[in-house]
Amino acid sequence: MGVPGEGLAKGLAVTLKTMTRRSHTHQYPDQAPDLPPRSRGVIALLAENCTVCMLCARECPDWCIYIDSHKEEVVVPGAARARQRNVLDRFDIDFSLCMYCGICIEACPFDALYWSPEFEYAEYDIKNLLHDKDQLGEWMATVPPPPAHDPNGEPAKEETAAAKRAGGESPGRAPRAPR
Amino acid sequence: MAGMPDLREVTVGTGAGLDTADMVLNIGPQHPSTHGVLRLRLVLDGERVISCEPIVGYMHRGAEKLFEVRDYRQIIVLANRHDWLSAFSNELGVALAVERLMGIEVPDRAVWLRMALAELNRVLNHLMFLGSYPLEIGAITPVFYAFRERETLQAVMEEASGGRMHYMFNRVGGLKEEVPAGWTRRAREAIGEVRRRLPDLDNLIRRNEIFLARTVGVGVLTASQAAAYGASGPVGRASGLDFDLRRDDPYLAYGELSVPVVTRTAGDCHSRFEVLLDQVYVSLDLAQECLDRVDRLTGPVNVRLPKVVKAPEGHTYAWTENPLGINGYYLVSRGEKTPWRMKLRTASYANVQALTTLLPGCLVPDLIAILGSMFFVVGDIDK
Numbered sequence: 249m250g251v252p253g254e255g256l257a258k259g260l261a262v263t264l265k266t267m268t269r270r271s272h273t274h275q276y277p278d279q280a281p282d283l284p285p286r287s288r289g290v291i292a293l294l295a296e297n298c299t300v301c302m303l304c305a306r307e308c309p310d311w312c313i314y315i316d317s318h319k320e321e322v323v324v325p326g327a328a329r330a331r332q333r334n335v336l337d338r339f340d341i342d343f344s345l346c347m348y349c350g351i352c353i354e355a356c357p358f359d360a361l362y363w364s365p366e367f368e369y370a371e372y373d374i375k376n377l378l379h380d381k382d383q384l385g386e387w388m389a390t391v392p393p394p395p396a397h398d399p400n401g402e403p404a405k406e407e408t409a410a411a412k413r414a415g416g417e418s419p420g421r422a423p424r425a426p427r
Numbered sequence: 428m429a430g431m432p433d434l435r436e437v438t439v440g441t442g443a444g445l446d447t448a449d450m451v452l453n454i455g456p457q458h459p460s461t462h463g464v465l466r467l468r469l470v471l472d473g474e475r476v477i478s479c480e481p482i483v484g485y486m487h488r489g490a491e492k493l494f495e496v497r498d499y500r501q502i503i504v505l506a507n508r509h510d511w512l513s514a515f516s517n518e519l520g521v522a523l524a525v526e527r528l529m530g531i532e533v534p535d536r537a538v539w540l541r542m543a544l545a546e547l548n549r550v551l552n553h554l555m556f557l558g559s560y561p562l563e564i565g566a567i568t569p570v571f572y573a574f575r576e577r578e579t580l581q582a583v584m585e586e587a588s589g590g591r592m593h594y595m596f597n598r599v600g601g602l603k604e605e606v607p608a609g610w611t612r613r614a615r616e617a618i619g620e621v622r623r624r625l626p627d628l629d630n631l632i633r634r635n636e637i638f639l640a641r642t643v644g645v646g647v648l649t650a651s652q653a654a655a656y657g658a659s660g661p662v663g664r665a666s667g668l669d670f671d672l673r674r675d676d677p678y679l680a681y682g683e684l685s686v687p688v689v690t691r692t693a694g695d696c697h698s699r700f701e702v703l704l705d706q707v708y709v710s711l712d713l714a715q716e717c718l719d720r721v722d723r724l725t726g727p728v729n730v731r732l733p734k735v736v737k738a739p740e741g742h743t744y745a746w747t748e749n750p751l752g753i754n755g756y757y758l759v760s761r762g763e764k765t766p767w768r769m770k771l772r773t774a775s776y777a778n779v780q781a782l783t784t785l786l787p788g789c790l791v792p793d794l795i796a797i798l799g800s801m802f803f804v805v806g807d808i809d810k
Contacts, residue, residue, distance in 0.1 A: 255635040262627045263568065272575050284582075286589035286607070309501040349504040349595050354603075363589060400725045401536060401605035
């Protein structure tokens with residue numbers, strides 16, 4: 249070992265060097281953090297896309313999604329009989345239970361759920377973390393477009409779907425002729 | 428140690444040396460110098476620890492039992508939480524076990540991305556302890572430097588996975604999705620930045636006299652003791668156990684890399700700290716190598732899975748070199764979509780067992796130094 253106090257001197261040198269640099273931190277409430285589009289802040293719901301298939305609620309590891317619906321008859325002109333359609337009454341996510349794993353979003357076959365980097369929804373009472381479909385719908389506005397994939401990998405499913413549509417092929421769910 | 432006065436203990440008696448009763452002291456389950464809720468039941472003779480019994484289980488969340496009623500994608504959610512500082516590596520072990528049982532071959536690009544992310548996760552984990560350990564024994568400054576580096580790397584992890592701690596980026600058969608365009612470049616930049624700034628942390632603490640006085644020769648765990656308790660990872664390697672699964676039983680594609688294994692022989696708190704610090708440099712290099720490889724590989728990062736993932740009947744044991752040591756996943760499946768049993772062997776659980784031999788004989792202030800240097804996460808002990 250070298251001179252006594254060498255370790256301390258080295259440490260102080262680091263501190264001095266850092267003192268001359270710009271601060272590394274941001275003053276949060278004044279300066280918003282720069283979050284990447286994939287950030288898992290909150291789950292937003294695009295209620296129009298939801299068909300009440302319940303896959304998200306079933307796949308959720310701690311069952312924090314609550315869905316209620318009723319059936320409605322839709323009379324299609326020209327069809328022999330009226331068709332039934334599921335109408336979403338309630339779509340609640342309890343964010344006090346949510347583990348932010350994103351399985352519901354992955355499981356959704358109709359792209360009704362999205363991640364948003366929005367995170368400022370802290371509450372004073374844990375009860376208030378249960379958010380309904382109106383609140384979840386409001387968060388849709390904060391959903392950023394997904395980032396482009398690395399060109400070495402496979403393109404995002406959004407891109408392939410769009411290319412298919414542009415190519416004239418029928419998109420994932422072709423509008424079926426009424427029976 | 429030259430330059431440091433030999434410590435000598437002098438017993439100064441007053442009066443006719445009264446026999447004092449031993450005191451039983453509970454450190455924890457809530458105590459500022461324990462991480463989380465590890466409880467130590469100490470028997471003290473004055474300042475000296477006579478015996479120590481780690482009492483675990485305050486944070487038991489029944490993870491293994493929960494695994495039995497969750498499908499494999501849901502298990503990944505739970506598995507990345509028991510050791511919250513090495514979430515990616517935990518996910519990886521589960522995915523590897525399931526993939527082995529199902530006979531899935533993971534695409535090359537996913538393998539190398541997984542390795543890159545696992546090494547970044549290792550750096551993140553080590554930086555946490557490199558900051559918190561000095562903090563526990565009184566050095567407040569290093570934690571700021573450690574967290575500055577953590578933040579840089581976390582940004583990279585977040586960009587790819589969307590999470591800062593619980594990445595949830597592994598899936599059976601690969602990764603959740605492709606990384607964003609330009610991610611590998613930004614990851615490399617972050618690694619470069621951390622590597623450039625790491626000497627700050629190194630200079631602050633590694634050879635600091637006060638730090639040396641608190642850690643050198645304190646809490647010596649011999650190689651045989653470490654082996655007897657099943658200590659692994661940085662704790663085992665600091666005692667001279669030259670064992671690293673990345674080299675000795677390569678999983679993923681570690682066989683194609685030469686993994687330098689950092690070891691020390693002293694087995695004291697300082698060598699444990701040094702192993703951790705040196706492993707950061709090693710892991711940064713490995714992560715960089717993996718990223719270079721990723722850039723040369725094209726193709727998918729996952730395989731198409733059936734709608735319901737069922738592991739065929741059978742059992743397998745996958746083990747990985749997690750940041751804190753060896754994590755083992757014993758998976759028994761009866762062909763259901765949930766495992767029949769999934770046993771976790773966690774590094775922290777084995778490592779803290781050594782406290783029973785490590786602590787008796789030491790002084791109470793050394794206890795903090797030793798406890799902190801065992802580098803454990805209570806969630807990983809209690810599961």
